[in-house]
Amino acid sequence: MNLPGSSVRLVEVGPRDGLQNEPGTIPTAVKLSLIERLADAGLTWIEATAFVSPKWVPQMADHGEIMTALAPRPGVRYPVLAPNLKGLEAAVAAGARDVAVFAAASESFSRKNINCGIDDSLDRFAPVMERARALDIPVRGYVSCTLGCPYEGEIPPEAVARVAARLHAMGCHEISLGDTIGTGTPLKARRMVERVAEVVPMAQLAAHFHDTYGQALANLYAVMELGIRTIDASVAGLGGCPYARGASGNVATEDVVYMLHGMGIDTGVDLAALVETAHWICGQLGRPVNSRVARAMAPCDA
Secondary structure, three states: OOOOOOOOEEEEOHHHHHOOOOOOOOOHHHHHHHHHHHHHOOOOEEOOEEOOOOOOOHHHOOHHHHHHHOOOOOOOEOOEEOOOHHHHHHHHHOOOOOEEEEEEOOHHHHHHHHOOOHHHHHHHHHHHHHHHHHOOOOEEEEEEOOOOEOOOEOOOHHHHHHHHHHHHHHOOOEEEEEEOOOOOOHHHHHHHHHHHOOOOOHHHEEEEEEOOOOOHHHHHHHHHHHOOOEEEEEHHHOOOOOOOOOOOOEOEHHHHHHHHHHOOOOOOOOHHHHHHHHHHHHHHHOOOOOOHHHHHOOOOOO
């Protein structure tokens, strides 16, 4: 694979996707400190929070406080999840300039997760996309369960392509393909991305792989060979799918950075500072660090 010198854009999802299902209430100050530490480490796309109902995601109830408290940094963007018009308006009012919506490639998962089918969920995004376009706010689209579903098992690449194509046609500037339960393997990941790339340009696709079975880095390498150049990752591997047994979380950002640096790709990220942040947030959450790179590079007093 001829990648040295190539650029790979990292989208850090720890503050939102990584923390949203954590038990207990994480203080707003801790979330803000995490975001600032990640930016200090050199990450330039940091998903900050989600403008969703606190009834469904209580951990994100402080979304407005988070966005209004974040100091602007040159070159750093703080996208947020805003899956409905009310969320979009609140996000924009709080200062958000990048938003995201989400759908599933699995009908069963969609109904369990957001209480409606795939087509209905996509129809709900129409007013969000229209309003975002009027405000010149770019919208990212997430597709979950692209390589497996806890209820339906394997998901055909054609099903993923159909949802991705709809999101792209609605105006999403980028489609993030999520292996939500982390059951994917390299060949399956390649076949899925190849099919989606027939309907959405490769340059507008991102990989969002979970590491439940330890395959995330191998899967990322496989789809990078095809041309994927945007990778979602979560510091310390935080996150996981509450609907999937054993889904251990997103691929760890520090593991991805270590791999990319070893391939001669400069990410602009200070790996030592990122590892320090991984240990810090796990200390705040009262849990051990799961990432292999963070464990291997642990400071002596960690």
